[in-house]
Amino acid sequence: MGDGGPPLRALAAIRHDYPISLHGVGLSLAAADPLDVAHIGRLRGLIDRFEPGLVSEHLTWSTWRGLYLNDLLPIPYNEATLTHLVARVGQTQDLLGRRILIENPSGYLRLPETAMEEPDFLAELVRRCGCGLLLDVNNIVVGAHNLGFNPDAWLRRIPADQVGEIHLAGHRRERHGDVELLIDDHGSAVSRPVWDLYRAALSMTGPLPTLIEWDNAVPDLAVWLEEARQADLMLVPKNA
Numbered sequence: 001m002g003d004g005g006p007p008l009r010a011l012a013a014i015r016h017d018y019p020i021s022l023h024g025v026g027l028s029l030a031a032a033d034p035l036d037v038a039h040i041g042r043l044r045g046l047i048d049r050f051e052p053g054l055v056s057e058h059l060t061w062s063t064w065r066g067l068y069l070n071d072l073l074p075i076p077y078n079e080a081t082l083t084h085l086v087a088r089v090g091q092t093q094d095l096l097g098r099r100i101l102i103e104n105p106s107g108y109l110r111l112p113e114t115a116m117e118e119p120d121f122l123a124e125l126v127r128r129c130g131c132g133l134l135l136d137v138n139n140i141v142v143g144a145h146n147l148g149f150n151p152d153a154w155l156r157r158i159p160a161d162q163v164g165e166i167h168l169a170g171h172r173r174e175r176h177g178d179v180e181l182l183i184d185d186h187g188s189a190v191s192r193p194v195w196d197l198y199r200a201a202l203s204m205t206g207p208l209p210t211l212i213e214w215d216n217a218v219p220d221l222a223v224w225l226e227e228a229r230q231a232d233l234m235l236v237p238k239n240a
Helices: 006-017 037-050 079-096 118-129 137-147 151-156 192-205 221-235
Strands: 021-023 054-058 061-064 067-073 101-103 132-136 163-169 172-176 179-183 210-213
Touching: 006 037, 021 037, 037 079, 054 163, 079 118, 101 118, 101 163, 118 132, 118 151, 132 137, 137 151, 137 163, 137 179, 137 192, 151 192, 163 192, 192 221, 210 221
Parallel strands: 021 054, 054 101, 101 132, 132 163, 163 210
Antiparallel strands: 061 067, 172 179
């Protein structure tokens, strides 16, 4: 979000030929700290310059009393959190001058203050503030394993017509004593359960822009292209 330099030149070259989507990790929408209006202003400048088709952020927080924690931290799903987020997302959309998409997070623990199920919380957030959803299918699979819910049932409870983008990624398994966790690390190929749930999601939403996230242990380009080919086959079936 700077004023110039190689990253913006590269983005301008890409934007010349392709539509783009901006995906943020720094708005800290669920934090108790006031929104960083200056940060949002810089984002607005980037949006005005490159006119992305979609803009998205996470349903998490990452700041505390001015300290940036460089992580996407969990929230309790309850009415107080919902009211807080509705106001924050609404203010952010007003400052950006556009609708944004909110991504469902990966789940590792259920906070004791939680009183609502995640898909119901997301649906109510969309209804109250007019945002859309970014559906991270890997995060659903990770949360289902770690927290013990049914991923297909989770999927059926969201407002499918409000989903604007889909993310896919790989995860790793970690054992902690007697507990095996799935970790959303973006460091491997998309797993079969994620592909299967992606197919189920597309049956509800229809074809949507899809991003395969691979940030760690980055493979050769040919591996990436094969992952993209699999997604393309599901987005546009051969008999379509």
